Amino acid sequence: xxxxxxxxxxxxxxxxxxxxxxxxxxxxxxxxxxxxxxxxxxxxxxxxxxxxxxxxxxxxxxxxxxxxxxxxxxxxxxxxxxxxxxxxxxxxxxxxxxxxxxxxxxxxxxxxxxxxxxxxxxxxxxxxxxxxxxxxxxxxxxxxxxxxxxxxxxxxxxxxxxxxxxxxxxxxxxxxxxxxxxxxxxxxxxxxxxxxxxxxxx
Amino acid sequence: xxxxxxxxxxxxxxxxxxxxxxxxxxxxxxxxxxxxxxxxxxxxxxxxxxxxxxxxxxxxxxxxxxxxxxxxxxxxxxxxxxxxxxxxxxxxxxxxxxxxxxxxxxxxxxxxxxxxxxxxxxxxxxxxxxxxxxxxxxxxxxxxxxxxxxxxxxxxxxxxxxxxxxxxxxxxxxxxxxxxxxxxxxxxxxxxxxxxxxxxxxxxxxxxxxxxxxxxxxxxxxxxxxxxxxxxxxxxxxxxxxxxxxxxxxxxxxxxxxxxxxxxxxxxxxxxxxxxxxxxxxxxxxxxxxxxxxxxxxxxxxxxxxxxxxxxxxxxxxxxxxxxxxxxxxxxxxxxxxxxxxxxxxxxxxxxxxxxxxxxxxxxxxxxxxxxxxxxxxxxxxxxxxxxxxxxxxxxxxxxxxxxxxxxxxxxxxxxxxxxxxxxxxxxxxxxxxxxxxxxxxxxxxxxxxxxxxxxxxxxxxxxxxxxxxxxxxxxxxxxxxxxxxxxxxxxxxxxxxxxxxxxxxxxxxxxxxxxxxxxxxxxxxxxxxxxxxxxxxxxxxxxxxxxxxxxxxxxxxxxxxxxxxxxxxxxxxxxxxxxxxxxxxxxxxxxxxxxxxxxxxxxxxxxxxxxxxxxxxxxxxxxxxxxxxxxxxxxxxxxxxxxxxxxxxxxxxxxxxxxxxxxxxxxxxxxxxxxxxxxxxxxxxxxx
Numbered sequence: 001x002x003x004x005x006x007x008x009x010x011x012x013x014x015x016x017x018x019x020x021x022x023x024x025x026x027x028x029x030x031x032x033x034x035x036x037x038x039x040x041x042x043x044x045x046x047x048x049x050x051x052x053x054x055x056x057x058x059x060x061x062x063x064x065x066x067x068x069x070x071x072x073x074x075x076x077x078x079x080x081x082x083x084x085x086x087x088x089x090x091x092x093x094x095x096x097x098x099x100x101x102x103x104x105x106x107x108x109x110x111x112x113x114x115x116x117x118x119x120x121x122x123x124x125x126x127x128x129x130x131x132x133x134x135x136x137x138x139x140x141x142x143x144x145x146x147x148x149x150x151x152x153x154x155x156x157x158x159x160x161x162x163x164x165x166x167x168x169x170x171x172x173x174x175x176x177x178x179x180x181x182x183x184x185x186x187x188x189x190x191x192x193x194x195x196x197x198x199x200x201x202x
Numbered sequence: 203x204x205x206x207x208x209x210x211x212x213x214x215x216x217x218x219x220x221x222x223x224x225x226x227x228x229x230x231x232x233x234x235x236x237x238x239x240x241x242x243x244x245x246x247x248x249x250x251x252x253x254x255x256x257x258x259x260x261x262x263x264x265x266x267x268x269x270x271x272x273x274x275x276x277x278x279x280x281x282x283x284x285x286x287x288x289x290x291x292x293x294x295x296x297x298x299x300x301x302x303x304x305x306x307x308x309x310x311x312x313x314x315x316x317x318x319x320x321x322x323x324x325x326x327x328x329x330x331x332x333x334x335x336x337x338x339x340x341x342x343x344x345x346x347x348x349x350x351x352x353x354x355x356x357x358x359x360x361x362x363x364x365x366x367x368x369x370x371x372x373x374x375x376x377x378x379x380x381x382x383x384x385x386x387x388x389x390x391x392x393x394x395x396x397x398x399x400x401x402x403x404x405x406x407x408x409x410x411x412x413x414x415x416x417x418x419x420x421x422x423x424x425x426x427x428x429x430x431x432x433x434x435x436x437x438x439x440x441x442x443x444x445x446x447x448x449x450x451x452x453x454x455x456x457x458x459x460x461x462x463x464x465x466x467x468x469x470x471x472x473x474x475x476x477x478x479x480x481x482x483x484x485x486x487x488x489x490x491x492x493x494x495x496x497x498x499x500x501x502x503x504x505x506x507x508x509x510x511x512x513x514x515x516x517x518x519x520x521x522x523x524x525x526x527x528x529x530x531x532x533x534x535x536x537x538x539x540x541x542x543x544x545x546x547x548x549x550x551x552x553x554x555x556x557x558x559x560x561x562x563x564x565x566x567x568x569x570x571x572x573x574x575x576x577x578x579x580x581x582x583x584x585x586x587x588x589x590x591x592x593x594x595x596x597x598x599x600x601x602x603x604x605x606x607x608x609x610x611x612x613x614x615x616x617x618x619x620x621x622x623x624x625x626x627x628x629x630x631x632x633x634x635x636x637x638x639x640x641x642x643x644x645x646x647x648x649x650x651x652x653x654x655x656x657x658x659x660x661x662x663x664x665x666x667x668x669x670x671x672x673x674x675x676x677x678x679x680x681x682x683x684x685x686x687x688x689x690x691x692x693x694x695x696x697x698x699x700x701x702x703x704x705x706x707x708x709x710x711x712x713x714x715x716x717x718x719x720x721x722x723x724x725x726x727x728x729x730x731x732x733x734x735x736x737x738x739x740x741x742x743x744x745x746x747x748x749x750x751x752x753x754x755x756x757x758x759x760x761x762x763x764x765x766x767x768x769x770x771x772x773x774x775x776x777x778x779x780x781x782x783x784x785x786x787x788x789x790x791x792x793x794x795x796x797x798x799x800x801x802x803x804x805x806x807x808x809x810x811x812x813x814x815x816x817x818x819x820x821x822x823x824x825x826x827x828x829x830x831x832x833x834x835x836x837x838x839x840x841x842x843x844x845x846x847x848x849x850x851x852x853x854x855x856x857x858x859x860x861x862x863x864x865x866x867x868x869x870x871x872x873x874x875x876x877x878x879x880x881x882x883x884x885x886x887x888x889x890x891x
Contacts, residue, residue, distance in 0.1 A: 098762045098764065099764075100764065100772075100773045100774065100775060101773060103775075118651050118652035118705070119652070126824075127824045127826075130627065132820060132821075133820060133870075139823075139824040140766075140824055141764075141824045141825060142764040142765050142766045142773045142774075142823055142824055142825050143762075143763070143764020143765075143773050143775070143825070144764075159773065169771070170822070171768075171822050171832055
């Protein structure tokens with residue numbers, strides 16, 4: 001057997017080993033994964049007013065429940081509030097972490113804040129383009145993951161996807177043109193909710 | 203004959219059609235800008251280049267932007283505030299533009315618009331790359347571009363030149379001069395006008411509005427005694443543009459004016475063969491006005507003005523201690539004022555400086571230049587800018603060059619005194635000196651929601667500064683061949699940017715200026731020129747450039763920078779290889795040209811290709827940096843060509859010039875490419891050549 005063949009064989013066998021190692025890991029993770037649910041929310045309409053959202057139930061909260069602890073986050077224009085402090089009667093807290101959605105496998109142990117006057121817990125997830133093209137647009141800042149610890153003490157990670165109806169491609173001329181740009185304050189985001197009270201987000 | 207390098211100090215004349223005379227090539231090519239004294243171009247120890255009047259005329263070029271755009275490593279950037287020059291990856295703010303060694307003033311957001319500067323009446327343009335603050339102070343951070351005006355030949359001479367073409371672009375010049383061995387008087391009047399153009403015709407706003415401008419220039423020199431020379435330079439530039447824009451609330455129209463007047467008397471006295479002194483006074487004023495009225499109602503939409511004045515007195519002495527050692531030193535004072543719509547009151551600066559430079563040749567072949575300049579200023583911290591440059595002649599044909607130095611740029615009036623609130627959107631920008639008082643005022647009015655940074659505790663604004671390193675060589679293996687190369691690195695600190703200091707109750711921010719960014723630029727450039735078969739020159743140049751923000755690099759290293767994938771629209775981590783560096787910097791730039799000149803038939807022609815590689819233009823995915831292909835402007839090549847025919851003892855020249863013959867356009871991203879431009883030119887010399 002020449003050297004090249006040895007090398008090739010070595011590479012193949014090691015990759016086989018790696019692959020089997022990976023699948024073994026995911027087998028172990030199965031029981032944990034059952035308590036973590038990932039959802040994508042498409043076109044949550046905030047154009048007619050504030051929208052309250054329960055991450056535990058993956059549903060909007062309306063009516064009298066909006067004054068209690070049933071909701072976790074509230075969308076209000078370019079602000080996202082958490083249910084605590086100046087925003088609500090709950091004890092939910094949040095922070096923004098730099099990461100991809102997938103890479104954030106555990107919620108940070110500390111660093112959470114409640115909403116306070118002029119100091120919201122959730123900031124920096126969007127950018128306003130002002131006069132640079134596409135003009136006067138709200139664009140998502142990539143890699144800003146909102147981590148929420150809700151009133152029940154459970155953790156969730158949220159990635160905002162879009163501020164416009166239909167999660168449009170913001171690089172197109174149709175988006176740049178204010179007359180053809182889709183309606184704003186219509187949110188698309190994905191989130192993963194860990195219901196077992198641990199910080200594990202994978 | 204090396205046309206490219208044929209800047210001879212004595213071959214100066216105001217004629218516009220004369221051919222290169224082969225007699226003058228025995229004279230050494232010199233450059234004055236690098237050391238403030240005439241030095242041999244082959245051995246001056248900094249990266250320098252010159253472009254002479256004949257070459258500019260042969261190419262059919264009339265404005266400074268057209269000339270600089272064809273030079274290696276220089277990029278003329280499109281911007282709404284004018285066309286500025288990028289040298290070694292520096293923004294236009296950091297290059298000093300001079301006329302006969304005197305800085306030209308009048309910048310808008312840091313950009314000095316090169317289209318306003320005529321190349322009529324000059325002998326040559328000298329370009330020095332790398333920091334030269336050691337001689338010229340603030341702004342000479344990336345380098346210096348110096349236009350040297352022509353010395354008229356003895357007797358009476360005059361000429362007329364015209365160029366007209368696409369977009370009704372017209373350039374007319376009338377030059378006249380009279381010179382005796384003692385007295386020389388010369389002057390010209392130049393008119394430059396355009397019908398403007400619109401790259402997006404449906405928008406209701408032209409890209410460039412129609413304008414017409416005049417430059418009137420006078421120059422008198424008089425030999426008072428055999429050792430005393432008097433000189434007076436006067437220039438006045440005025441420009442009027444006819445604006446007509448479409449804004450959200452309707453159509454607005456009106457006039458914009460720009461004017462720049464400068465005057466500089468000077469006296470030079472040779473105290474002895476070794477010692478010369480010069481006293482130079484300089485005053486320059488720059489004004490702009492703009493008035494826009496609604497076309498429908500005639501109500502005022504916007505009215506602004508800007509007035510700037512610059513005054514300087516300077517004494518320079520040159521002491522040739524012995525033939526190999528020369529000491530140049532000077533002392534000066536400056537007083538500047540500015541008064542504008544966006545400033546509360548008239549603001550002023552006072553500054554003083556001293557500089558000294560030692561030019562020493564030792565071991566026959568080693569030339570060392572060491573010097574420095576100290577600037578004291580009424581508002582910002584004092585600056586010391588040292589410089590060390592060395593050249594070593596390995597042989598007559600090969601010279602090694604190395605230099606290092608510090609450059610700086612003072613905070614400008616805007617960064618110190620701006621008081622501006624955007625009427626439409628509602629944000630405010632305050633200069634460093636204004637911030638505390640203006641924020642307090644807004645607080646009293648109940649307009650402030652949150653203070654982010656206490657304006658009473660702002661760090662004093664410091665000058666932006668850089669340390670530059672240049673290493674290269676000049677190689678001339680034969681008379682017909684010249685090859686130069688230079689490697690450069692610039693470490694730039696304390697770049698000033700606007701940062702939010704408070705949030706207003708309307709949700710908009712209040713900004714002020716801080717020294718925050720630290721960036722570096724590095725790269726290499728090379729130029730090659732070869733002339734063959736008596737009539738032909740083949741030349742080319744290339745620059746490789748990297749320009750990065752250190753903070754962004756650190757964040758990428760720490761894995762904290764994310765972007766959005768163009769296709770999947772998924773969030774991805776930005777790696778160093780994805781980071782495109784600073785906006786508007788092309789990694790690759792190149793040019794090539796071929797010249798032909800036949801004195802017998804009087805035919806002169808050249809074809810030039812200018813390549814600008816792709817460059818970062820905008821942030822699309824919201825992370826503030828360039829990391830995706832759709833955030834770049836595609837690379838492109840411009841083809842320019844010109845052909846001249848001389849008649850009647852070379853007194854008449856007919857010329858055809860084409861710029862951007864490939865008709866390349868990018869209407870949404872490149873505002874200074876209106877497409878193909880074709881010109882016809884005519885020159886008449888009233889006297890025999």
